[in-house]
Every structure is written in structure tokens, then in C-alpha cells.
Amino acid sequence: EENIGYITVIAFSQYVQEASFEEVDRLVKIMTKYKGQCSGEVTLPDCPRLTNDILLEKTCAVKGLPQKYNFSHCCSMVDLERERCFFHNKKSDVGFLPPLPTLDLEEKCQTYKNNRESFLNNCIYEVSRRNPFVFAPTLLTVATRFEEMAKTCCEEQDIKLTAFEQRWAEPVIQYLKALSSYQKNVCGALVKFGPQVLKSINIAILSQKFPKIEFKELTSLLEDVSSKYEGCCEGDAVKCIRRRSKIMSHICSKQDSISSKIKDCCEEKIPKRGECIIYSNKDDRPKDLSLREAKFTENENVCEQRDANPDIFMAEFLFEYSRRHPELSTPELLRIARVYEDLLEECCTTENPPDCYGNAEYKFNETTQRSLKIVQRECEHVQNLGKDDLKYHYLIKFTKIAPQLSTEELTFLGKEMVTALTTCCTLSEEFACVDNLVDLVIGELCGINENRSINPAVDHCCKTDFAFRRPCFEGLEADKTYVPPSTSQGLFTFHADWCQAHKEELQRKKDRFLVNLVKLKPELGGEELQSLPTDFSNVVEKCCKAEGPEACFSEEVVSSGEKKRRHAPSLFSLQ
16 A cells, blocks of 8 residues: 555556556546545445556556557456456566666756656566566665665765665666576466466475474465465465565564574564565475475375375475485476386386385486586686686577577576576585576576467477476577578678777677677587687777778778688678
């Protein structure tokens, strides 16, 4: 109720990303008026209805808006069908949006002082429409951090932009990116694989975080968690906020039996309480917890217990294995659960099931060793390649397996992969860290919508088995169904304005050049492609020092043509 303005901005900006701030602001006024009416008279016809229903109804009622932004088809539907239609209208690739408006700090502070509410609403509007799948409670936390940022920075004298970015902006951006990737990944699992996979993810995470929780208590908590994700993943901002609050209240009401690490968090107010619990440390493993749970591998009645209630049996196995293995990643725990489930399918039809499933631990270790080798190979890339070459390696790899993706998406995936590996490959918990973060990169590639299609091989990895997506991608090679563009479409046209580009902008151009070149020439080998960014830099550096950069770039193209005829490789000879 206190945040009706922010919630309207978040929901509307995520549903209709193209809408202007003025249009969003108009809807905020409509929803604030509705909230005021219902506060005074709850018996009015609209007041008992779900807030998200009212929001979508009022969005559809704004004259000309559904036609302008092409969501009229959603407005012809009602209730959950309409909500899902708006959800499927969301676009994760936000390249169609204009660049973020740039103001210097003084202008920002003046805008904040002149109209605090409008300034903060505008910030949330810009963030929400660029992050359409981020949950509303996360964006409410971002809103509170924006306010703290504005208050503190605008009171300080002579604050420099770099200091502002390092101390305030960068942590908020990193927080948003991390949770955005995780939430998209989990919602993608729910949309594509259903509630059972979502439940397994949550069992693994909660069992590792709260290893002393009883299975019965975990089962009760999972009901709240599952209902939260249904609301959050469908984009129902109010339901998402309320259900997360219910989960945190549940956890805080049972602190003694759940975790010793959340006492301070539970004293915080919403939404800080939720963020604090999410980021709290894993609880200590109970001293009396054995290294192995014998009932799943050494019990003669395993098959009977499984057959009595397969879902509960597998949930309890995952719970017991996860809380005993804090060193493993969530995807690895799901892989082991799948290996165990498949093993029982096989063993329970044999003459002597206990002999068959008695080697389960060996199977689990074998699965983990295979995953560990993948991580070790990736961390060797970090050691053997510099940061730039590591990025080029993954830009080439992603473009070859999924050339149908946009250049923006592919450069983003390459950068995210490098961030994951350089963050994790020197840590003591290297395996879990790498496997968890790379799984999020794969989640970004696969996307959230069930109807997303890239190419047959990638679609197979994205949609067949959530736990084994990563090993599946590891075996992929260049897409054989891809037909490259017939012309270079200006790829080899360099301009003098490149000489004025900042270092970061030039790096972006180089990354885009490499991706577009792989799309144009998918048959080129990795080694040949890996050297091209250096050639690119050399040409730009050489021509930007020349008296006439445009003429120099043109000469490079001509001379490269000569080299091509002599079979001498060079940057422009590839055109």
C-alpha cells in the first residue's frame, strides 16, 4: 500500500517496455487514485479484486495505448490468460530502447531536489523496462538504494563522478545483474520444465543454506516458496512482494529450527529483511550429521519406499544429499538426483535391487568428476589466456554454436562468461562457484520464454534436461543449419570517428566486429579468428595516427585485397 507508485512503475514498465515516462506517470496517478478510493471504502466493486488485474485493466483502458504498443490482443483476454499474454510480450533483448539519458551529477541532484518522487520514479522506470523479468521486491530494494544514493551524494560537496560510481552506482548495478540472471534462470526452469524442477532447485538451495532444518519443516517452507515464484515469474508485482514477505515471516518465526545466521536480518524491515536473509551465510552443518545417509543406498526396502510416494522420496534424497554437500553447485546436486532416479528405475526391475543400487555413491562421484573436469578446463583457459583473449575465445564459441542470436546478446554472453570464470577460478569453492555462475550464463542463452527457438542443437540442450544443460552445451560444435549472410553488410567499413572513440567504446566495436565476422565466416578456425582482434587494434592505431584516417582505412582494404590474391592472411582479406 505504501509503495503503490513504485509498484505501478515497475509492473507497467516491465509489461509495456516501449511506453514513455509520461505514460507511466499517468498510470501511477490512476492507480494512486484507485488506492485512495479503496482505502476509504473497501466495499466498492473493484476493491476486493487482485491489484494486478486492476493494473492491467486500467492499462488496457488508456485510450490508444494498446494499439500504439501492440498489446490489443492481450486486452481482449481476462484474468490469468491476460496476465500470461502480457508476460509473453516482455522482451529480454532491450536493444530497441534508446540509450540511458546522461546527466551530470549536479543536474541529477537538482532534479532530485526539485521533485524527489518524479526523480525516483524515473530511475525505477528506466531500470524496470531494461530488466523486465527482475522481481518486484528486488526493484523495490533498488529504489531504496537510489534514494540513499541521491540523499547522500547530493548533500556532499564536490563529489566526483568516478567516486560516485565506485561507491554507489557500481554495487547497485552488480546487485541487480546478479539477481536478474538468477531470477531469469529460475523462471526459465519453471516455464520450460514445470514446478517439479523449480521445487528441486529450491530444495537444493534451502538444504545447503539451512542444513539443520527438518525435512517436514522444509516441505512446509517449500509450499510458500513455490507460490512466490508463480506470482513473481508471471510478473504479478503485488503477489510477488506479498508472497516473499510471507516466506521471510515463516523463516523468521522458526529461527531456532532453521538457522542461527539470520537473527539480525529478521530485525530488519521489509524489503531489507528479505535481501538480508537471501545474502546471509550458510548455517553451520549439524555436528551429528553423518557423512552419508545410508537409507538411500544400503537399505533393502529402497524400491518399496520409492514406489510408495516417488515425489516425496526423491525430494528427501535431494534434501539429505544437499545438506551434506555444501561444496557442490545447485546444478550438480540436480544432476546427482537425476542419476539416482535413473539408477533406481533400472535397479528396481532387477532380481536383486540392493546389489544394483549399492554402487550409487560410485555413480555420484563419477558424475561429479565429469563436471569437475569441465570446470578445470575452463579455469585452465583463465590461466593460459589473458582476460581479452579469454573473452574472444567465448565470443567465438558462442557465435559458432548460436549464430542466430543478435550481436548484442552474443557479446553480452561472452562478457558474462569471462566475469563468471575470473570471479570464481581462484576461490577455494571454485567448482560450485563456476558451475553455478556458468549455469546462469546458459540460462541467459536459453531465455525465459518456452517458445524461444535458436537452432535445433541449442534448443535440444535448453529444453531436454535442466540439470544436464551444461554438459550438453559442452559437446556442441558449430551450428550446421546456419546460412551466413551473402554480403559483409559494411562490416569492413572503418570510419575516422573511430579515432575519437573512448577505449571502452573501441573495445565494444572490436567485440562486435569479431562476432559479426564469425557470423559472416563461420568456417574460419578458432586460431585464425583469435588473432584478428589484435589485427583490428593495429589497423585502428595505425590509421588514427595517419594524417587522413579515412584514406588510410581505404588503403588497408586495397592492400588486403592484394594480400588475399597472394594468399597472405590479413584482417580485410577476409571480406
